[in-house]
Amino acid sequence: MRASRLLSIQMMLETRGTMSAAALAEALEISVRTLHRDIDQLTAAGVPIYAERGRTGGFRLLDGWNTRLTGLTPAEAQVVFLSGLAGPAADLGLDKPLQGAQLKLLTSLPESSRSEAQKMQSRFHLDPVDWYREADAVPCLAVVADALWTDRQLGMHYESWRDEVERVVHPLGLVLKAGAWYLVAAADGKPRTYRISNVRRAAKLEQRVKRPARFDLARYWVASVARFEAELYMDHADVLATPAGLKHLRYLNAAVARAVAEARPSRRRDGRVALRIPVESVEHGAGQLLRLAPDVEVTGPVRLRKAIVSRLRCQSEMYGC
Structure with a gap:
């Protein structure tokens, strides 16, 4: 358990950069005191973790250093295959890259883990579309996704139940809910939700996206759904x-x-x-x-x-x- 936690500390600092002791402890669900003991053990083992003081300080790894412990456990490999949903990936134009990534993952796994990962793929299928419904037609999804991936603003002609408007938005994230794709994008500095099937035309612009500070897509979506139900x-x-x-x-x-x-x-x-x-x-x-x-x-x-x-x-x- 502790060895796994030590690995998690290294990988979190490698992927997220500088993190405060409080943020690390919260992410690992341990006390700050326990975190400091773990940091001491990692530095004693030669992992170059440095502490930076000040309001924006915290722990960080030496620039350019990364772990060599990137192998997946059998359970982790299963989760990777479970998350690779073919339908949504095809909607986004990522079905071929998904197949390639899964093939590379399989060949990199030891034989014992390979069969378990393939079992997950062959025995579990997720159909995100509700009963008696068809998936929305989303001809503009690829353009929307491209603007999102490249951090570019999006010009679109949008048809809501009220009217039709021309709008420039700052894409922040995509959500797939019950077979319907939604774009979360900032307009006038505030995140808003747009159903992709209602986007009649879309064009990626050259201007870069301005993301609201500390925007969290998952947290926004949960709050948005709760607010929608309360208003409905x-x-x-x-x-x-x-x-x-x-x-x-x-x-x-x-x-x-x-x-x-x-x-x-x-x-x-x-x-x-x-x-x-x-x-x-x-x-x-x-x-x-x-x-x-x-x-x-x-x-x-x-x-x-x-x-x-x-x-x-x-x-x-x-x-x-």
Whole structure:
């Protein structure tokens, strides 16, 4: 365990440059005191680690020095093959480089590890597209990705649900979510999210990208998704549900499934339970919940019940009931 940690310290300093003691300790999930003991052991073994004082100081390796311990464990090789997803790589125009990299990795591994790595590739397949959906058409993805890789600004014609705009953005990252590609890019100095399938035209510009200080793509995306869900579900529905109705509710969407799982519903004599679930709007909720009757009955708000009754009347008149 400690030997692995010592190796991790070397590789983190080699790939990230100067790091403070606090940052290293946090990344390794150890105390700063333990980190200092590990640094002492590495320097005693001849690893040239230097301490720099000051606000921007920390530990760093001697310039030009790097480790020679680059072999992969069997588990690490499996993870590398697991992460090499053929579909997304093909979308980005990287399917051939991916195949070449995997072949080089296989030939560099010892025989015992080679079979384990190939097993992961042959026995695990990830399909990122949801059921009953097709992947978005993304003809501009290659241009967007090229601008991102080369740190160049991007001019694009973008079509949102509101309107169509011409915009110059600073690409910061790409995200693949449920089969849909998204570009995270700065516009007016603030990160924003753009669905790649809505990019009608794109051109890489000569101007270099200006990245916001300390921008973290993964952290931005988690916060963005949470903010989107909070803004999306602006209303609620009070319902009575049978056991079958609870099962149907769980399949509506993730927000409702979470509400069902976290609720402490009160059970009535007829076996139904009362609980509150989030909905996007009265009209959207009426359309979703009407089809779950009779296993789910909406008890409130009144405006939602009225919307459902109105839909039922229209359906009755349509079908001559």
